[in-house]
Amino acid sequence: MVDQAAVRIRHATDADLLALEWDGEYTRYRRMYNHAMRDSKRGNRVLLVAEVEGEIIGQIFIYFRPSWSRHFPNEQAGYLHSFRVKPQFRKQGIGTSLVHHAESILLKRAYHRSIISVAKDNLNAVRLYQNLGYSIFTEDPGRWSYVDDRGRIQHVDEPVHLMQKCLTLE
Numbered sequence: 001m002v003d004q005a006a007v008r009i010r011h012a013t014d015a016d017l018l019a020l021e022w023d024g025e026y027t028r029y030r031r032m033y034n035h036a037m038r039d040s041k042r043g044n045r046v047l048l049v050a051e052v053e054g055e056i057i058g059q060i061f062i063y064f065r066p067s068w069s070r071h072f073p074n075e076q077a078g079y080l081h082s083f084r085v086k087p088q089f090r091k092q093g094i095g096t097s098l099v100h101h102a103e104s105i106l107l108k109r110a111y112h113r114s115i116i117s118v119a120k121d122n123l124n125a126v127r128l129y130q131n132l133g134y135s136i137f138t139e140d141p142g143r144w145s146y147v148d149d150r151g152r153i154q155h156v157d158e159p160v161h162l163m164q165k166c167l168t169l170e
């Protein structure tokens with residue numbers, strides 16, 4: 001078990017980009033992460049990482065201009081994505097801390113709606129989000145593409161639930 005006091009959640013910097021690839025497991029997302037980092041410098045996104053003794057063990061990104069916000073025309077809605085915790089650090093509350101941290105950033109920017117998309121077969125994540133107060137509001141075929149680190153277009157076809165939570169100051 002990790003000592004919770006040793007877990008630090010902070011904003012990612014350029015120096016973290018390689019570590020976000022998790023020793024090659026997520027190298028294919030290099031261009032997307034570089035893009036997300038550029039976006040964060042323009043204020044359109046926040047990239048949060050959880051760190052223990054200098055090792056990045058989890059992450060969550062916040063996007064402030066999601067197309068999903070059309071479902072909530074009367075309020076500001078932010079989108080949480082690229083959320084993960086390294087397997088050996090799971091089920092210790094780190095994911096929950098990352099979500100709570102992201103929600104507090106949304107609230108500080110007067111965003112009162114948080115949206116997450118989750119693969120329909122990712123039952124553990126769906127349950128976690130439900131326990132954190134999220135509920136399903138629509139479905140999506142989850143078809144999208146990205147350019148991988150070698151310049152090849154990769155197509156993703158993963159039906160998702162869109163989940164939302166109304167954020168309030170406690």
Ligand SMILES: CC(C)(COP(=O)(O)OP(=O)(O)OC[C@H]1O[C@@H](n2cnc3c(N)ncnc32)[C@H](O)[C@@H]1OP(=O)(O)O)[C@@H](O)C(=O)NCCC(=O)NCCS
Nearest residue numbers: 083084085090091092093094095096117118125127128131
């Ligand atoms: C989804 C994910 C980020 C959750 O991260 P995590 O750090 O395990 O999350 P938490 O520890 O906060 O919560 C997970 C579960 O552990 C439980 N838990 C938290 N602290 C605990 C502790 N000290 N002891 C035992 N259980 C604990 C939580 O209650 C939660 O239970 P639930 O599954 O019944 O809801 C992680 O499983 C992951 O990276 N999965 C792969 C990528 C992924 O699916 N990302 C989401 C895409 S939408």
